[in-house]
Amino acid sequence: MAAALFTTSGQAQEAQRPVKIGVLTDLSGILSSALGPGSVDAARMAIEDFGGTMFGRPIELVSGDHQNKPDIGASLARRWFDENGVDTIVDIGNSAVALAVRDLVQSKGRIALYVGASSADLTGSACSPNTAQWSHDSYLFANALPAELMRQGKKKWFLIVQDWAFGHALQRDVTKVVTDGGGQVVDAVRHPPGTLDFSSMLLRAQSSGADVIAFLSAGQDLSNMIKQSSEFGLAGSAQQLVAPAFLLSEAHGLGTQVAQGIVFSTVWYWNLNPEARAWSMRFFARNRFMPTEAHAGTYSAVAHYLKAVRDVGSSRHDLVMARMRALPVNDFYTVNARLRPDGRLMRPAYLAQMKSPAQSREPWDYYTILSEVPPERAFRPEGTGGCNLATR
Template sequence: MTIRTDMTGMLRHVGGHACGHARTVAVLFGAALLSMPLHTGSAVARDVATGQDRPLTIGVLTDLSGVTADATGQGSIEAARLAVEDFGGTIDGRPIEIISADHQHKTDLGAAIAREWYDRDGVDAIIDVPNSSVALAVQDIAREKHKVVLFSGAGTPALTGKACSPYSVHWTYDTYAVSKGTAGAVVEAGGDSWFIIASDYAFGHQLARDATEVVTAHGGTVTGSVLHPLNTPDFSSFILQAQSSGAKIVGIANAGSDTINLIKQAREFGVVAGGQKLAALLFLLSDIHGLGLDVAQGTYLTTPSIWNADPRARALSMRYFERMKAMPGMLQAGVYGAVLHYLRAVADASSRDAGEVVAAMRRLPIDDPYSMNARLRADGRVVRDMYLAQVKAPSEQTEPWDYLNIVSVIPGEDLVWPLSASACPLLAQ
């Protein structure tokens, strides 16, 4: 069942859904919202069936029930709404809609939702997609349909490599960036032998490969690795393999609740007490919150945004907190930035055409509270500076959700493949 919020704020139900998944639709009108100055330009599109001007519609395809729900999910939806508000709520006098669906980490379901959104529901752009397998399938559909897709939650570098598309933007991070930042720092600090436990799908495979490359490039060795099922409740056999390997570092190449559960169980099995250290290659704010500082303290991580890094980020994060009762992690912050930049590009291009809008996204400067020195390059990758951070000890915390010390800022160019080494076919055109 769909829920739509009208101008009076009253909720009304507007029918079922062919795929059997739920959508939440928020129609945001600039007259009712605090906003930045409105934009001009002709970006109006007409509904084929009714002949009426239709809203600009952004679909948040996310994880509302699985391992990354806390790091994306409802928080990603709210971040998209905040971006629409800050843009002004309308474009050419027409409302901007945010709709959402749960892909449940199922590639076929995510692809079906994307196809239906583009074909039937007139969705102009899809955002988030926190699963690499689902993201690659959605990217294929967006390419076929000549539609925009903006990735915040997905991490595979293939999105801007051999599978790149002229209509997609990989906004927040990829596995290469977080591996290079975190694994490189750990090896340089003496953690030069690794055993990697990775989730058994495209994201985990790629994260483990990238970490292996970074470790060996810094003079370390990877003694072994093992794959675990997504959302498994029992990591005991994998942890025992890591312990028996004798590696100094147990690399954790998964996400969300899998990361939390693996770290908890590793400590219960005495991994840290036995002299090994844990290195989570993708460690999110929601993971730290779920674990607590007593368990997570001292862990290195690489992140493009920190909610209280500066006054501008803090102000926006506090608005988010008022709605979600949690601070935004990097994936939710990425949704905000990607949606805001997309809307600015639609206005600048005076068009909803995917090619024209993405060209404008490359041309316009990226300016949001969560992006540092960011730019969109030809393969669709946003190159941005990131923080190397370390989880605070409980005694260092000064306020709720204050979990990270900034160790250094890593230049964006150090965290991406050079275009000269890219497999993206767009670069040969």
């Protein structure tokens, strides 16, 4: 009886306070076009579509710029939890920041929904019962596309790697797929985030004899790399250019002339289906650009989180996470997706290629979807990533 009264009292107290969501993202750096203000507004749209209130009080939204620095991201998260009463953090977008926030989220009894942050370690060795990975991850980038190219006989790979947690995880996973498949990584070079001149790396890749040159980078670095590879004549050459983390923001910034032929994997495209197109047109009317994976994923994660809070009548993290796992994810690009115990959302992925200028029929018409990859092939098998939650 005492336990029941305590639970009832706790839920009553929850009902007296607003639900607070924090979008922790890159608002000013190299990832800001793929994340940033678009992620903030996507969360705002999800709150508005939910009705804007929970337990009779407005749902509150805060946002912050982690500047791609783990210490700044962790400091913001700590202040949000300790002083502002934030219940869940969404997006993050930088794997190093996500890893820094992970322990804090767990110790404070809050929730983090990784959308842009893509290190597969977040559902592996760094998994947590309080976190979920909503969109792509480095396992998808390293497996779906490389495995297909290996099947096509492209066995020799040259890797250009962004020197931080995301790039390191991607390099590790791509190397494993290539070598396990009987291929060879002939060379790999790393560059610090914010590199402007890739000429020496591209010349080294061009003369390496590799079948595939893989750009294991993201954000503005990736855009600069692709632009310079076009200037060096690599686009359209016998060497296949692969950019696993290529996003719509890069596609739009570079255009079809420069980026045509780039092959990549994705879980989202604004014109994927009629429902995705309709939501994207709403987003475009507000922001004047089409939504990237992180924008669509942030909306999806926030919407699912709010449904779970409503269903359990509380923002208590353990109750909410249990309901989020029990409730299938359904929205404009997700159909009956399951959230695994390790935090991985099992959604389909796609192999895509950047269109040529002649193939593009309307503004933002950049992708050709080559094939669909089922979740079981796109993401790491449960129980194999070093997460001790997967077997519970």
